[in-house]
Amino acid sequence: xxxxxNVRRTEPYVAGxxxxxxxxxxxxxxxxxxxxxxxxxxxxxxxxxxxLRLYPDMDAKELVNTLADYYHxxxxxxxxxxxxxxxxxxxxxxxxNGGKPILFxxxxxxxxxxxxxxxxxxxxxxxxxxxxxIQKEDYxxxxxxxxxxxxxxPTGVMEDVGVLEEIVAANPGSVVVIDEAYVDFGGxxxxxxxxxxxxxxxxxTFSKSRAMAGMRIGFAIANEKLIGYLKDVKFSFNSYTxxxxxxxxxxxxxxxxxxFKETVGKIIDTRExxxxxxxxxxxxxxxxxxxxxxxxxxxxxxxxIFQALKENNIYVRYWDKPRINNHLRITIGTREQMExxxxxxxxxxxxx
Amino acid sequence: xxxxxNVRRTEPYVAGxxxxxxxxxxxxxxxxxxxxxxxxxxxxxxxxxxxLRLYPDMDAKELVNTLADYYHxxxxxxxxxxxxxxxxxxxxxxxxNGGKPILFxxxxxxxxxxxxxxxxxxxxxxxxxxxxxIQKEDYxxxxxxxxxxxxxxPTGVMEDVGVLEEIVAANPGSVVVIDEAYVDFGGxxxxxxxxxxxxxxxxxTFSKSRAMAGMRIGFAIANEKLIGYLKDVKFSFNSYTxxxxxxxxxxxxxxxxxxFKETVGKIIDTRExxxxxxxxxxxxxxxxxxxxxxxxxxxxxxxxIFQALKENNIYVRYWDKPRINNHLRITIGTREQMExxxxxxxxxxxxx
Numbered sequence: 001x002x003x004x005x006n007v008r009r010t011e012p013y014v015a016g017x018x019x020x021x022x023x024x025x026x027x028x029x030x031x032x033x034x035x036x037x038x039x040x041x042x043x044x045x046x047x048x049x050x051x052l053r054l055y056p057d058m059d060a061k062e063l064v065n066t067l068a069d070y071y072h073x074x075x076x077x078x079x080x081x082x083x084x085x086x087x088x089x090x091x092x093x094x095x096x097n098g099g100k101p102i103l104f105x106x107x108x109x110x111x112x113x114x115x116x117x118x119x120x121x122x123x124x125x126x127x128x129x130x131x132x133x134i135q136k137e138d139y140x141x142x143x144x145x146x147x148x149x150x151x152x153x154p155t156g157v158m159e160d161v162g163v164l165e166e167i168v169a170a171n172p173g174s175v176v177v178i179d180e181a182y183v184d185f186g187g188x189x190x191x192x193x194x195x196x197x198x199x200x201x202x203x204x205t206f207s208k209s210r211a212m213a214g215m216r217i218g219f220a221i222a223n224e225k226l227i228g229y230l231k232d233v234k235f236s237f238n239s240y241t242x243x244x245x246x247x248x249x250x251x252x253x254x255x256x257x258x259x260f261k262e263t264v265g266k267i268i269d270t271r272e273x274x275x276x277x278x279x280x281x282x283x284x285x286x287x288x289x290x291x292x293x294x295x296x297x298x299x300x301x302x303x304x305i306f307q308a309l310k311e312n313n314i315y316v317r318y319w320d321k322p323r324i325n326n327h328l329r330i331t332i333g334t335r336e337q338m339e340x341x342x343x344x345x346x347x348x349x350x351x352x
Numbered sequence: 353x354x355x356x357x358n359v360r361r362t363e364p365y366v367a368g369x370x371x372x373x374x375x376x377x378x379x380x381x382x383x384x385x386x387x388x389x390x391x392x393x394x395x396x397x398x399x400x401x402x403x404l405r406l407y408p409d410m411d412a413k414e415l416v417n418t419l420a421d422y423y424h425x426x427x428x429x430x431x432x433x434x435x436x437x438x439x440x441x442x443x444x445x446x447x448x449n450g451g452k453p454i455l456f457x458x459x460x461x462x463x464x465x466x467x468x469x470x471x472x473x474x475x476x477x478x479x480x481x482x483x484x485x486i487q488k489e490d491y492x493x494x495x496x497x498x499x500x501x502x503x504x505x506p507t508g509v510m511e512d513v514g515v516l517e518e519i520v521a522a523n524p525g526s527v528v529v530i531d532e533a534y535v536d537f538g539g540x541x542x543x544x545x546x547x548x549x550x551x552x553x554x555x556x557t558f559s560k561s562r563a564m565a566g567m568r569i570g571f572a573i574a575n576e577k578l579i580g581y582l583k584d585v586k587f588s589f590n591s592y593t594x595x596x597x598x599x600x601x602x603x604x605x606x607x608x609x610x611x612f613k614e615t616v617g618k619i620i621d622t623r624e625x626x627x628x629x630x631x632x633x634x635x636x637x638x639x640x641x642x643x644x645x646x647x648x649x650x651x652x653x654x655x656x657i658f659q660a661l662k663e664n665n666i667y668v669r670y671w672d673k674p675r676i677n678n679h680l681r682i683t684i685g686t687r688e689q690m691e692x693x694x695x696x697x698x699x700x701x702x703x704x
Contacts, residue, residue, distance in 0.1 A: 012587030235364030
């Protein structure tokens with residue numbers, strides 16, 4: 001139709017399936033297999049719902065101040081959003097506004113090129129080496145910005161913080177965004193370097209290690225000037241993104257450090273156990289430091305395993321994309337869920 | 353600094369003040385003076401917080417299907433977002449992507465030009481006449497899109513739906529967005545015309561008439577093709593914008609029609625009462641069909657009244673902008689709050 005000529009056309013991001021029915025072993029979207037802290041439940045139960053008539057605090061101060069205490073930075077160094085996707089999308093819009101291409105790995109979170117397309121940001125992907133490692137020289141060329149996830153997704157590979165620091169230091173003319181969605185599962189954060197590099201921004205999320213994907217909370221930490229620019233763009237978009245339940249529940253989750261440590265510890269233990277089991281079944285795995293493993297079988301194509309698992313109500317993630325089309329990304333569930341997976345695979349491989 | 357050359361600079365929207373302390377008669381941000389439906393409270397109390405570990409349904413089906421039933425449209429005709437600001441921002445990005453300027457009134461919601469600036473959309477404002485009415489010929493010129501709030505803000509003036517229909521019909525080459533944030537307070541919706549005009553989109557919100565500003569829910573209704581484009585852009589931005597509490601609480605609010613009617617009825621009654629009182633005190637008012645009035649005093653400058661009110665803990669909204677810098681926008685509070693306002697003004701005008 002006539003009005004369609006003015007429409008922005010775009011290829012949207014495709015998220016992992018969310019099966020409607022129960023009985024599924026859901027290891028496909030990197031959710032936490034454990035519930036959020038019970039303190040989150042208490043806060044929601046006690047929420048004064050009458051207060052919902054008012055706009056929420058647009059600075060989400062209760063949450064921001066708690067994050068500031070937790071990470072030992074100033075409140076002005078923190079930006080919060082509707083999941084880290086919101087934070088990253090706003091960062092792309094804010095910081096990747098030059099003419100030169102931005103850089104990110106060729107195998108990485110598949111939202112980066114989607115954001116670049118929708119905001120018309122030129123980009124170039126830098127090939128990981130055969131072990132899915134970053135080649136730092138790739139990021140020492142002229143660019144309009146850099147985004148690197150660490151640990152990377154879907155590989156789970158943790159890059160050495162020293163290598164990333166070299167990249168940040170080599171690019172004073174670009175904002176370097178380190179996407180640490182999975183860092184709590186045994187990775188090393190770049191946060192201690194924020195004070196040293198005004199062009200470094202770290203993004204994290206409550207969706208994985210804090211088990212709050214359903215609440216939508218992500219955040220960025222950087223120097224105040226950089227965060228100020230990000231806020232300006234955010235406040236040109238939507239003043240009130242963080243609803244009252246998210247602000248209060250996010251704060252409660254942060255304050256329950258004991259529960260957080262326990263949950264993350266269990267996931268790490270299960271991951272290491274699952275790695276050994278899968279190796280025993282003929283899989284090759286990266287040394288994932290995230291809440292998933294990235295696995296390829298020595299003889300059975302990943303696509304076939306993916307289908308067999310799905311038919312048996314075990315959901316994992318598979319991409320039919322160059323270089324990773326023989327790998328599966330398997331979220332770490334409970335020990336019981338992983339035992340179900342391993343038992344099925346053992347039998348499947350034997351019977352095949 | 354060096355990296356700043358790639359940064360998008362923008363003048364953010366400035367929202368009304370959110371006073372931290374209590375004891376304020378808050379008539380400055382068009383919030384509902386009554387709480388949301390008690391059903392909202394029940395749903396939040398009963399929320400299975402453990403379910404927050406999972407990503408929410410990215411299509412927000414429970415909320416969308418309830419909206420579809422309520423407004424007698426198909427679920428595919430509905431788009432939901434983080435407040436109507438999110439919905440409008442996404443619409444600007446999606447539909448106003450041509451080279452020609454988009455059109456909107458010169459006196460209107462002050463986010464429109466902010467979105468146009470941040471997305472680099474050329475725009476032209478069309479002057480309202482002396483009675484703050486739209487001049488329809490202004491919208492029958494070449495354009496890249498049209499956005500009109502009805503009732504308008506901050507004037508509260510309701511435009512005749514027939515006039516708006518002429519504008520929609522005259523612009524088959526443009527998407528026409530009618531922003532009906534305030535329509536529930538006695539306005540007439542364009543929704544019955546959605547089926548007739550494929551280029552018409554209506555946007556509404558839960559923040560005003562449903563008293564849920566703190567929860568962040570807005571929505572758009574249009575034909576399925578148009579909504580499909582909007583979803584593509586949205587899914588290029590953030591897959592999961594609506595958290596679980598918003599989906600469930602929004603549904604609960606919609607289903608409590610009796611409470612909604614009662615609340616809206618009380619606000620309309622109080623508005624009409626307040627109009628008479630203010631007229632008696634020497635104010636000229638538009639015939640507002642929203643949850644606020646737009647008032648100018650015959651002898652005292654608006655700015656002085658604004659200051660005097662603020663010093664006495666009564667917050668209203670004032671803009672130092674051409675054509676409206678002698679007006680106040682006063683949100684309709686409870687009858688008691690409006691009596692406090694009127695009593696103060698009566699005394700203030702007498703003593704002055």
